[in-house]
Amino acid sequence: MSDEYIWWRDGIIYQIYPRSFMDANNDGVGDxxxxxxxxxxxxxxxxDAIWLSPVYPSPDKDFGYDxxxxxxxxxxxxxxxxxxxxISAAHHRQIRVMMDLVLNHTSDQHPWFQQSRRSQDNPxxxxxxxxxxxxGSKPPNNWQSVFGGKGWEYDLKTGEYYFHIFLREQPDxxxxxxxxxxxxxxxxxxxxxRGVDGFRLDVFNGYFKDAALRDNPGRFGLRGFDRQQHxxxxxxxxxxxxxxxxxxxxxxxxxxxxxxxxxxxxPEKALKYSGPGKLxxxxxxxxxxxxxxxxxxxxxxxxxxxxxxxxxxxxYVLNNHDIPRSTTRYHFDLADRMAKVAAAMxxxxxxxxxxxxxxxxxxxxxxxxxxxxxDPPGKKYWPLYxxxxxxxxxxxxxxxxxxxxxxxxxxxxxxxxxxxRNVQQQLADPDSLLNFYRAAIRLRRNTPALTRGTFRLxxxxxxxxxxxxxxxNSQKVLVILNFGTGRAVTPFxxxxxxxxxxxxxNSRAENELAISPNERITLAPAQALILDVSQA
Ligand code: NOJ
Numbered sequence: 001m002s003d004e005y006i007w008w009r010d011g012i013i014y015q016i017y018p019r020s021f022m023d024a025n026n027d028g029v030g031d032x033x034x035x036x037x038x039x040x041x042x043x044x045x046x047x048d049a050i051w052l053s054p055v056y057p058s059p060d061k062d063f064g065y066d067x068x069x070x071x072x073x074x075x076x077x078x079x080x081x082x083x084x085x086x087i088s089a090a091h092h093r094q095i096r097v098m099m100d101l102v103l104n105h106t107s108d109q110h111p112w113f114q115q116s117r118r119s120q121d122n123p124x125x126x127x128x129x130x131x132x133x134x135x136g137s138k139p140p141n142n143w144q145s146v147f148g149g150k151g152w153e154y155d156l157k158t159g160e161y162y163f164h165i166f167l168r169e170q171p172d173x174x175x176x177x178x179x180x181x182x183x184x185x186x187x188x189x190x191x192x193x194r195g196v197d198g199f200r201l202d203v204f205n206g207y208f209k210d211a212a213l214r215d216n217p218g219r220f221g222l223r224g225f226d227r228q229q230h231x232x233x234x235x236x237x238x239x240x241x242x243x244x245x246x247x248x249x250x251x252x253x254x255x256x257x258x259x260x261x262x263x264x265x266x267p268e269k270a271l272k273y274s275g276p277g278k279l280x281x282x283x284x285x286x287x288x289x290x291x292x293x294x295x296x297x298x299x300x301x302x303x304x305x306x307x308x309x310x311x312x313x314x315x316y317v318l319n320n321h322d323i324p325r326s327t328t329r330y331h332f333d334l335a336d337r338m339a340k341v342a343a344a345m346x347x348x349x350x351x352x353x354x355x356x357x358x359x360x361x362x363x364x365x366x367x368x369x370x371x372x373x374x375d376p377p378g379k380k381y382w383p384l385y386x387x388x389x390x391x392x393x394x395x396x397x398x399x400x401x402x403x404x405x406x407x408x409x410x411x412x413x414x415x416x417x418x419x420x421r422n423v424q425q426q427l428a429d430p431d432s433l434l435n436f437y438r439a440a441i442r443l444r445r446n447t448p449a450l451t452r453g454t455f456r457l458x459x460x461x462x463x464x465x466x467x468x469x470x471x472x473n474s475q476k477v478l479v480i481l482n483f484g485t486g487r488a489v490t491p492f493x494x495x496x497x498x499x500x501x502x503x504x505x506n507s508r509a510e511n512e513l514a515i516s517p518n519e520r521i522t523l524a525p526a527q528a529l530i531l532d533v534s535q536a
Pocket of ligand 1: 062065066102166202203261321322
């Protein structure tokens with residue numbers, strides 16, 4: 001593995017949900033200027049890149065994931081001049097900027113769709129997936145929408161159905177149409193020319209659907225969408241050549257990066273679409289679906305590592321805007337002991353870590369009453385599924401009203417805990433989660449074994465412990481993580497000379513590193529240790 005610094009391999013990518021990060025113009029919605037005012041905070045935290053969830057004009061049926069213009073900024077977030085300023089202010093601090101490209105579907109308000117739905121012979125008709133009824137009035141096939149109900153919407157005016165895998169206000173594009181393909185590649189070029197460094201591709205493996213629109217076969221599941229095997233509405237063979245074309249374009253613009261949001265993800269699928277000649281990375285969400293148990297994480301990490309041998313480059317994510325925050329998901333203790341263990345893991349595994357705003361201060365999901373729910377699937381399935389608003393609450397900057405996010409009532413409720421849990425308070429507390437993230441990120445950056453080093457899981461550990469070795473040249477780092485709420489007595493690998501072990505980071509600084517004469521180490525509940533064991 002080359003020793004030269006490669007930002008998307010060695011660095012940390014931080015996802016910003018712009019409407020919830022910082023509201024500079026005090027209209028209740030976060031904006032680009034708000035992000036600019038906190039770039040120093042991000043530089044200080046040590047992130048190498050930010051990924052912005054969509055900031056394009058959008059009717060907001062799916063909070064920006066329904067785009068009505070790919071080459072502009074929604075006025076609520078600012079304008080192109082603000083965007084240019086953000087790019088140059090970020091670059092000035094060595095922070096790269098990634099855009100979220102939502103190219104599987106547009107908004108139904110996009111001019112392309114507005115044209116397309118006018119008549120069957122409109123030049124834009126074939127930009128979307130229109131089909132006549134089957135057998136009189138039935139939809140063309142059995143495909144479903146992820147957000148509930150059928151995937152086909154009947155259009156009275158032109159007497160045909162169009163397909164939408166998400167909301168009916170998010171019609172899917174027809175990527176087999178060369179004009180669509182060319183228009184989309186131009187969207188990449190537009191942002192690259194503005195100085196963007198990379199992209200996150202929304203539902204990229206859904207771009208192509210089966211050309212013959214065959215019915216998906218059934219399987220056991222609770223809801224319509226889950227009761228099908230998704231073999232015809234995603235992951236079609238045409239995708240790989242397209243990814244090759246995208247990669248060639250990115251490479252020809254410099255070291256631009258693309259990570260795909262793997263739809264219906266599995267580790268195998270994520271691997272299939274990433275690597276040379278494909279995307280740089282594709283998310284493996286299996287890690288986010290594990291229970292908080294060392295053995296489960298060990299299995300899942302081992303599997304991902306094995307798949308990525310010999311030269312794949314994994315990525316890891318614990319949080320994003322679609323799932324409950326890890327602190328809430330795992331019911332972490334309020335003193336953030338376990339959140340530090342999770343942070344130590346994310347920042348020392350082999351692969352690119354993705355963080356989500358607020359993760360570094362241990363934000364919890366906000367609880368909302370039914371009337372406050374904004375997310376469409378939450379509205380539809382309440383109380384069975386309450387939607388994704390919980391993890392999208394405004395960033396907690398300080399203990400001022402609205403947590404310092406805005407001076408007016410924000411678009412989504414601030415977490416009531418903000419007076420105790422905020423950036424200002426955590427910066428001042430040497431033992432805070434935020435300061436632990438900062439220290440771990442600094443350590444990672446200065447320790448080649450933790451960025452490019454090889455990875456080896458250690459066996460024979462107590463059941464609550466996950467331990468591994470990262471190694472680069474002669475540098476060896478041992479990471480020991482106690483996932484449990486009890487103490488754990490952990491052996492060292494026999495080649496470690498315990499007398500020359502050096503402590504690099506201890507998540508429970510109050511507990512001194514104590515190695516017993518029989519060369520074991522006793523971990524406190526929820527303790528993470530990062531040790532230099534190079535002098536074996
Ligand atoms: C995945 C995005 O992460 C999610 O927020 C969105 O609702 C769907 N794609 C549709 O774009």
